[in-house]
Amino acid sequence: MEHPSSTRVYVVSDSVGETGESVVRAAAMQFYPAQVEIVRVPFIQETEGIDKVLNTAQSQGGIVVFTLVVPELRQYLIEHAGKLDISYIDLLGPVMASLGNALNQEPRRQPGMIHPLDEDYFKKVEAVEFAVKYDDGRDFSGIQKADIVLVGVSRTSKTPLSMYLAHKSFKVANVPLVPEMQPPDRLYAVPKNKVIGLRIDPDKLNIIRQERLRTLGLAENATYANVERIKQELEFADKIMSKIGCVVFDVSNRAVEETASLILDYIERAR
Incomplete structure (x- = not known):
């Protein structure tokens, strides 16, 4: 069938x-x-x-x-x-x-009660605004203000993870790791238990980047999706994450929600 x-x-x-x-x-x-x-x-x-x-x-x-x-x-x-x-x-x-x-009581049956305008609600809004402001290394000053700092190469779900965690009221900054650009010194100054490294299988990343290029209407053989270039980026990222001494999660075959759950469990234990 x-x-x-x-x-x-x-x-x-x-x-x-x-x-x-x-x-x-x-x-x-x-x-x-x-x-x-x-x-x-x-x-x-x-x-x-x-x-x-x-x-x-x-x-x-x-x-x-x-x-x-x-x-x-x-x-x-x-x-x-x-x-x-x-x-x-x-x-x-x-x-x-x-x-x-x-x-032994009746429900209120009032729509929208999951989002009351209380302190937690405004904390969540503030966290979402923070994630947008400090997304993809736009402003490295967010590293020292963040509850969580995500690091990884392009297309390792840094942005969707930042937004998901922001909806859990965590202020998240994310930093792209690119061989041509050394990460800011302040990344090594924050407590390493606040930094989360994201790793991905090179073949999986190659597929993701090719799809991204197709979506943008660009040639699939661009350097961005070149296997050797990808391996170079991942090797560079591994060195940086090793230098920081942060925990690293493999996102190769994980949904954003699953990776976020692992991060939240780790943050809870680290506290």
Whole structure:
């Protein structure tokens, strides 16, 4: 039996939809290399929005995943998805029901409570702004202010890791390691347990860089994706990371979330 190589998932929420999207992305990783297209449909407040999503899912295919906390909207989606024979998954409903039974109380059913405007929220916003400002060695002064400093050659997921960790409220600076440019002296001055080295298999990096060149419309045989050049860069990076004495994680076959989890575990132990 031939399996479909791609599908579409509509993530419906009466808030921003981050929770639903994160769960779907985590599940989709288990089916790699199959393609799972995620369409986030946030801030659903009326049944008209649900009708639109269900009509699209019926005509174009796909399943519906939802994190609706308003009972009327949740029930409406369940009933109408059933009538249209559209597969759906209620992510929050069963969990809220079980918690309600355990706590012997009703949930508030108020959308968007995962992002209250409190001290933690503003700390997260500050961390995201920090990651943007000190991304890819734009300003090396961030090295001394950062909670975490990522180092590695180009295309080792430094930027997506910085943003992921920023959403965990960590201030992250990242420094590209290039043979033609020695890293700043201040990189050796920060505590080595704040520095995280990122390593990758040269063949894997070659594939990633070739794909990047294709995306940019450039020739795949450019120096950027040359195997010997890649090995030179990785050798240089290994020397720098050895000199710093920092921990090094191999990102070759890891999703950003998985690498971030390893980094967070390490930072927690280092404290």
